[in-house]
Amino acid sequence: MVQGTMSDVGKSALVAGLCRVFYRRGLRVAPFKPQNMALNSAVTADGGEIGRAQAVQAMACGLAAHSDMNPVLLKPNSDIGAQVIIQGRAVANLDAAAYQDYKAVARGAVLESYRRLCSRFEIVLVEGAGSPAEINLRHHDIANMGFAEIADCPVILIGDIDRGGVFAQIVGTLALLQTHERKRVKGIVINRFRGDLALLTPGLSWLAEHTGLPVLGVLPYLPNLHLEAEDAVQPQRQCKPAAALRVIVPVLPRLSNHTDFDPLRLHPMVDLRFVGAGETVPGADLVILPGSKNVRSDLAWLRGQGWEQEIRRHLRYGGRVIGLCGGFQMLGRAIHDPLGLEGAAGSSQGFGLLDVETTLEPNKQLRVVRGTLAASQAEVLGYEIHAGVTTGAGLSSPALDLEGRSEGAISADQQILGTYVHGLFESSAACDALLLWAGLSRPQSPDYRRLRETEIDRLADAIERHLDLAVIERLIGLSTAEIVP
DSSP states (O other): OEEESSTTSSHHHHHHHHHHHHHHTTOOEEEEOSEEEOSOEEEOTTSOEEEHHHHHHHHHTTOOOOGGGSSEEEEESSSSEEEEEETTEEEEEEEHHHHHHHHHHHHHHHHHHHHHHHHHOSEEEEBOOSOTTOGGGOTTOOSSHHHHHHHTOOEEEEEEGGGSOHHHHHHHHHHHSOHHHHTTEEEEEEEEEOSOGGGTHHHHHHHHHHHSOOEEEEEEOOTTOOOOOSSSOOOOOOOOTTOSEEEEEEOOTTEEOGGGGHHHHTOTTEEEEEEOTTOOOOOOSEEEEOEESSHHHHHHHHHHTTHHHHHHHHHHTTOEEEEETHHHHHHSSEEEETTOSSSSSEEEEOOOSSSOEEEEEEEEEEEEEEEEETTTOOEEEEEEEEEEEEESGGGGSOSEEETTEEESEEOTTSOEEEEOOBOTTSSHHHHHHHHHHHTOSSOOOOOHHHHHHHHHHHHHHHHHHHBOHHHHHHHHTOOGGGOOO
């Protein structure tokens, strides 16, 4: 099990890289995260929903994602509450206090999924959540040491030197663990090191002596490494003033699945910018309204930030607009939530730019989809995750054709497109067609799926060069005969 000194220190990346290392050696390996809190999610082969990071780790193993890989997913829909997804299915909306009481039920699902994976795979690589030193979350813990204790799982602790204070991160984390928990930690990894390793060596010697634990290696900072983010919006990459197409995306308070925009962030011909609260909305060729875990609340936030007027002005000047999932719902006439699934029951007026309206229903629609863009016949392979059912005359002009059914809507003037399909830009052909529609002449979109595979291999190569894999193999219980270089 890989645990971290805090969030975003490299747990997901280390598990993904190790998954690829062992997969390349011909071993049957699977990822597992007992509990995840994230708004970036993926649809699994068995029709469930898990955290996006575990789907990427499954790719690293050469596997289709499965709901057992992340049996508890919490999707925040307010500052104190979240939708609780157990083994791929939404079961409740609970506030933080109520979820603490629910953990006993969640623990049963965690252990059931873990045992199933262990019966099918030679290696299960487990990722912790946040930090094991969160004192207030110790009771009934199923995310870190609580799980490691039940599963009798050895632990590697990873810290991020690029954030600063890595020795304090590691020593402080170990100091806050109970004695029996500290004994479970078998090694330390330092992540994202820049510079001359010789200058760090005295600190590594001190750390090993002070903690009594081996430092299994120091992973270098890998410039521009791309792995799809577990949750937080990734920092803006370098400005691309020479890019031919400008794209902007509002950072909604409950923005979900912003990994939809990774192919555009990495596109050499596109300057994509996330626009946060209080920022001036810049001019652009294309505005994309993203997914949301609380659509009516985020719609009100957009209005409060002045986005409605800016979008209408953008359209008057001939700009293009895409609404993805929750963003599609916002473009319609109204959004109804009669059961209060995402907040207080009620209805909200949409922007009225597409002749559709949406009602939220309890049963979430989860499906992997394949089809084509209606206008260009470019191939699309993506997924749907939504509770909304959208109806209206606008659907008679669909945006996509999905294996026998039409989906989404495009306005009569061809300026506005709405769809529930995530992953819309991952296909080079579809990305080219959409960027051409948005005003980019002769687009040449990179092969995003190949790039993703290349980046996973790049991470695995670094792990093989810089970590003591012999120790990790012993912790896993691999014999020399099982290890094929």
